[in-house]
Amino acid sequence: MYYLSIDFGTSAVKMEILNDALEVLASEKEDYPYILLPGEKVEIDPEVLFGATNRAARRLPVALRDQVGVLCYDTFSPSPVFIAEDGTLAYPNIITHMDRRSRAITDFINETVGKDRYLSIAGIYPFAGGAGIMTVLWMQQNEPGVLERTYRIGHLPTYVHHRLTGEWMVDLVNASMLGLYETTTQGGWSSELLDAFGLKHEWFSEIRNPGELLGTLLPDPAEQLGIPAGIPVAVGTNDMAAAQMGAHNDRAGRIMNTAGSSDMVSILIDKPVTNPGYYLRNSALPGIWQIYATTAGGFGIDWFFEQFCKEMTRERFNTEYLPACIDSQVDDGEVSFDPYLTGDRQSLEKRTGGWHGLTLAATRDEMLATLLRSMNKVLYDVVELAGSVVPMDTVIKLTGGMSTPAFIKLKEQQFPGFTFEVVDNCSVLGNVELVRHYNTTES
Numbered sequence: 001m002y003y004l005s006i007d008f009g010t011s012a013v014k015m016e017i018l019n020d021a022l023e024v025l026a027s028e029k030e031d032y033p034y035i036l037l038p039g040e041k042v043e044i045d046p047e048v049l050f051g052a053t054n055r056a057a058r059r060l061p062v063a064l065r066d067q068v069g070v071l072c073y074d075t076f077s078p079s080p081v082f083i084a085e086d087g088t089l090a091y092p093n094i095i096t097h098m099d100r101r102s103r104a105i106t107d108f109i110n111e112t113v114g115k116d117r118y119l120s121i122a123g124i125y126p127f128a129g130g131a132g133i134m135t136v137l138w139m140q141q142n143e144p145g146v147l148e149r150t151y152r153i154g155h156l157p158t159y160v161h162h163r164l165t166g167e168w169m170v171d172l173v174n175a176s177m178l179g180l181y182e183t184t185t186q187g188g189w190s191s192e193l194l195d196a197f198g199l200k201h202e203w204f205s206e207i208r209n210p211g212e213l214l215g216t217l218l219p220d221p222a223e224q225l226g227i228p229a230g231i232p233v234a235v236g237t238n239d240m241a242a243a244q245m246g247a248h249n250d251r252a253g254r255i256m257n258t259a260g261s262s263d264m265v266s267i268l269i270d271k272p273v274t275n276p277g278y279y280l281r282n283s284a285l286p287g288i289w290q291i292y293a294t295t296a297g298g299f300g301i302d303w304f305f306e307q308f309c310k311e312m313t314r315e316r317f318n319t320e321y322l323p324a325c326i327d328s329q330v331d332d333g334e335v336s337f338d339p340y341l342t343g344d345r346q347s348l349e350k351r352t353g354g355w356h357g358l359t360l361a362a363t364r365d366e367m368l369a370t371l372l373r374s375m376n377k378v379l380y381d382v383v384e385l386a387g388s389v390v391p392m393d394t395v396i397k398l399t400g401g402m403s404t405p406a407f408i409k410l411k412e413q414q415f416p417g418f419t420f421e422v423v424d425n426c427s428v429l430g431n432v433e434l435v436r437h438y439n440t441t442e443s
Helices: 046-058 105-112 115-122 132-142 144-148 156-165 172-178 191-196 219-225 239-246 298-308 314-328 364-386 405-414 426-442
Strands: 002-008 012-018 024-031 035-037 041-044 068-075 081-083 152-154 213-216 232-234 255-259 263-269 279-282 289-295 336-338 354-356 395-399 419-422
Touching: 002 046, 002 239, 002 426, 012 046, 012 426, 024 046, 041 046, 046 219, 068 156, 068 239, 068 426, 081 156, 105 115, 105 132, 115 191, 132 144, 132 152, 132 172, 152 156, 152 172, 156 213, 156 232, 172 279, 213 426, 232 426, 239 255, 239 263, 239 289, 239 426, 263 364, 289 364, 298 314, 298 364, 314 364, 314 405, 336 364, 364 405, 395 405, 395 426, 405 419
Parallel strands: 002 068, 068 232, 255 395, 395 419
Antiparallel strands: 002 012, 012 024, 035 041, 081 152, 213 232, 255 263, 263 289, 279 289, 336 354
């Protein structure tokens, strides 16, 4: 049997056709833009996202597409969506994790239930960009008409799955990422939180395990993708949770670092210990949780290139200049950097990026090197916190576009006691592994 595995990223869709031996038979990718709007709003047009997906799929060989027997997928998240009963979006776009319109909701949640009580249930503090509840409550207060038209609320997998199959669901991982779920007990939707905020229980669908087969591919999306209608579609999930499975991380103590547009770390644990310094989330496997943190990653490097390195090509920047900076700047010296170019999804306050200690002696090389090291430090600090929760493997699985020798060298300098093992295609492989895991477990 062949699988079509789709990874909906923040800025591009990637997909592969794989066989039962998990060999990649064909792959495609297509970029799509996000929309920047006033008020710190960052969104994606769903038709642009699905248009890119369909075009990429149509470039896969027809002979392979005709043999696809299961469709599986993952998405970026948080990615709140408000869906009308007919399956269209009650709010026109997908809201991304970079969106910060909901900053003021932190105070509202603190006043309504208290941040520590909220942490004890949801596993996180109410961070803007860190949980879908922030956007839900922002809509409640600022655009109530959206909720009047809403039939279901979820993150992007809920919308994708309904669009592909007509079925309603929220996957186990995104349930906890919505921030209305009893993450610390994996006990289902929190009646306490739903009632405290005046939210309808029926807006939130049944929670399903990632990889579970739920529904079959409808004729219209099948035609657009160029694959057979009626094939099973597996419940999708968050990209990091899928990546853990693709890296064969399926027990407590395993660590995953996804270094792409965002740089993220996830440590699997088997006891739900909360801490204001990290997110506690479900993993893709019941009974296992994630300790999770993120920072700017490739977005920050892209910004530095565009603002400070216009005289060189991107290829030269990536292959020559950036590695040379890492080699020549072994410590920060007097220069340091606040790594919050995309804000801080782990802070209740608004944070921004900035250098400190700049003098006329400071160089562009120092500025880039300190930017890179500061982002790694955010992740290492969380790894240190996780060390008090669970004994950890000393090998960190690394994937993503920043899995280059130069970045690995820098990471191993900043993560003493750990080594990095590069693994490829983790999210798309993880989607298939989840299908196989779920069906093997059930059988």
